[in-house]
Amino acid sequence: MPGESDDPRAIRAVAVHADDVVTALEATERGREAVLRITAPFAGRVRARLHVVQATEPADDGHGGPAPIRIPPRKLVTADAPPYPRVDDTDPSMDDSSTEYDVEAHHERHAAAIDGWREDVRGCFVDSVALATESGPHRVRVSVLG
Structure with a gap:
């Protein structure tokens, strides 16, 4: 060609x-x-x-x-693209030590953080x-x- x-x-x-x-x-x-x-x-x-x-x-x-x-x-x-969300960064109990850890809540919060990251990186x-x-x-x- x-x-x-x-x-x-x-x-x-x-x-x-x-x-x-x-x-x-x-x-x-x-x-x-x-x-x-x-x-x-x-x-x-x-x-x-x-x-x-x-x-x-x-x-x-x-x-x-x-x-x-x-x-x-x-x-x-x-260079200013957002960092990839790590599992520890999305643990809801890390924000409030009085919060009891909940696997499902952590999963949902992490999945939402990943979705937000994917959207933000596109910009x-x-x-x-x-x-x-x-x-x-x-x-x-x-x-x-x-």
Whole structure:
């Protein structure tokens, strides 16, 4: 296809879906390595998709072509994005020592905090990101879908 290349420096803009970024960020916060991945061939505008990194993945595309580009989700949100709510932070008995611990109330409060975090993070996307390439960082625009 015209305009496609094995050289990631051909990329000018990357499109990401907001849900993919939030899901990757949440998975990473929970201990799984999730990224937004761009695979060759590269063009001026490409789409990065959610990808959970496996320990045994090949360094290239598996067919001798260029390696996929992995964008850590933290690079796609601003530095002032809210921190991921930890379970201990949402324990209602921590606010008031006279409150008896209730598992269901804690679960509901934590689930609400996670929902609020997901919504808040959606307002913290960056306008551009530096992609890691063999020839060094390559800055591109970020377009957020959804």
